Amino acid sequence: MKIAVLGTGYVGLSTGVCLSDSGHEVVCMDVDEEKIEQLSKGIPPIYEPGLKELLKRNIGNGRLKFTTSHKEGLHNKEVIIIAVGTPQSNNGSADLSFLEQAAKDIAENLNQNAIITIKSTVPVGTNDVIKNILKENLPHDISVDMAANPEFLRQGSAISDTLKADRIVIGTENKQAASKLEKMYSILHIPILHTSIRSAEMIKYASNAFLAMKISFINEIANLCEATGANVEDVSIGMGLDKRIGEAFLKPGIGYGGSCFPKDVKALYHTASEHDMNFGLLEETMTINNQQRELLVWKALSRFGDLNGKKIAMLGLSFKPETDDLREAPSIVISNELINQGARVSAYDPVAMNNAKKVLNTQVEYAKSPEEAVLDADAVFIVTEWKSFVESNWKQLVKEMKSPIIFDGRNCLKEEEIIKCEQVEYYPIGKPKIIKA
Ligand SMILES: NC(=O)c1ccc[n+]([C@@H]2O[C@H](COP(=O)([O-])OP(=O)(O)OC[C@H]3O[C@@H](n4cnc5c(N)ncnc54)[C@H](O)[C@@H]3O)[C@@H](O)[C@H]2O)c1
Incomplete structure (x- = not known):
């Protein structure tokens, strides 16, 4: 053809x-x-x-x-x-x-x-x-x-x-x-x-909005797990085993990004308003997502009291692994907020550095490796779950830091590796922190 x-x-x-x-x-x-x-x-x-x-x-x-x-x-x-x-x-x-x-x-x-x-x-x-x-x-x-x-x-x-x-x-x-x-x-x-043509057009928006809603839902459950002492990973598995729910998109993190979910949820919400319908569920999905993007900054503020002058290593800049796309990436909001709080940001991503330089705050510093990014850092934020970060030698990496504090925005590091660190403070999302003094 x-x-x-x-x-x-x-x-x-x-x-x-x-x-x-x-x-x-x-x-x-x-x-x-x-x-x-x-x-x-x-x-x-x-x-x-x-x-x-x-x-x-x-x-x-x-x-x-x-x-x-x-x-x-x-x-x-x-x-x-x-x-x-x-x-x-x-x-x-x-x-x-x-x-x-x-x-x-x-x-x-x-x-x-x-x-x-x-x-x-x-x-x-x-x-x-x-x-x-x-x-x-x-x-x-x-x-x-x-x-x-x-x-x-x-x-x-x-x-x-x-x-x-x-x-x-x-x-x-x-x-x-x-x-x-x-x-x-x-x-x-x-x-x-x-x-029909109209149903096909709607299927796309309904699918993306549903997936975005699932992400916001599990993120709220994760926040509630943290407040109540439950572990969101077990909760996700327990929910996902129910065929009516399914295991996909039940992974908590710092919110959805990219060129599709944010704009498609907004566009569907807009279509609903054009038909005099208030699709409140979508509005809430977006609100939760916006809050979730700032979660690591709030966690760091609550840990340090003040971020002024602190060096934060940001690992991962693309909106998800295996892409160099930064459209609507949480790294944009996080780095802006850190800089507003007076922190120094040292960023590293295996493939998205060139694109990052075009869109991130000009005060962001770029490192040539995860090792360079975390050097003398007060804390590290895991923003994108690149495999290379998961497989890094964290026992060694935290030794390079001023204080061995990890905020894992994607719950991607393995607890058994974290436990091997001589000293560490590990803050995941929706499950218990690990502190080794
Ligand atoms: N990116 C995704 O993951 C994804 C997934 C599913 C659906 N979509 C949807 O698919 C569409 C395209 O998304 P994308 O991410 O590939 O977009 P993109 O912005 O990466 O690419 C669009 C391309 O179209 C070109 N273009 C613009 N006007 C043109 C014209 N008149 N003639 C020829 N080329 C022209 C642009 O130069 C650009 O290269 C969007 O509606 C998006 O919502 C995207």
Whole structure:
């Protein structure tokens, strides 16, 4: 099948490489010339495990091409996939300007009938808006079918999530479009759910909002566990064993971040208000998440009384491991708050340092290794649960610190390793602290 993809971000690029690897001919387009230049040479502009290999293989076999020219990219394509960003606008709603522009680009350059498939996360009803833009701008002899095909991949495992998704949701307005898209994905052997376009659009927001709510719920339970002497890890296991609840997303921490959950919860809340509905559950989910991001700072304040002049090592800057993305990362809020409190922040991340330098407070200092970050530190904050931090020699690391105090924002360090430290104060979330004087 001949496919065009607009947007080579996490979603568009993962989709493009996986569809070409499945045997389709794919042209990926982006307005970012630097990205396309890099991609054409097989250099991924983002860090994603497995991406580089697929990129090289499919450029090599000629099934995957990149261009900044919509005319060239859209030429003779049967399926057009739109995967441009839908960031948050000032009032919390989804900003559809990139999508609207993409629709105009398609209308100006499409040379045959095609299925326009919106993979970007968009509020219910957006397909209709895009269809109208296309209708107004397409030549009269060209017609399109619309489809909503939301994406559920997670950054950090984007390629394997695309190849082994739990489900593919296809919302269409007619059977021909539905069966063509089913055929496009058939080689992946992933269960496909066919729905109306509006239901498909809603499934994406409902799923993300539910997962975000689950995170905020377990974070509140963790805080209550701490107050009552229960252990949230046991509580999570006990809850998760109930098939009605499930074990996923019951890990407490310093809140969700990234380019999707925060904006999608806000956008769904906004959609509800547009329909005169106060979706209070979502409001509370967001409030809990905002508080949770500051938790380590509050814990440190309660331990030290005052953070003025204290050196805090911040390990992990990306919003989650296996990505270099800092969008809505808790590290942004934490470092700002620490600096407001007069602390010195020494930060380290295995892959996100370059991106961090663009967005973190300019007073943040960057270390070349975890060892350098913790040197003479009064405390260390574990902000992202990178495997390398979990596997570090903590017995040795805490010896480099001024005081061996660890605030683990991801409950990722192993207690048996912490106990090996000669002296340590270890503060996890929602379970008992470990103090060895
Ligand atoms: N990142 C995720 O984990 C994830 C997961 C599921 C769904 N989504 C959704 O998928 C969509 C894309 O997300 P992303 O993270 O890949 O975005 P991104 O911001 O990383 O990439 C979007 C790309 O689209 C390009 N673009 C903008 N206008 C264009 C145009 N007219 N023609 C061609 N290219 C254009 C941009 O230059 C950019 O490279 C969003 O709606 C997002 O909510 C993201």
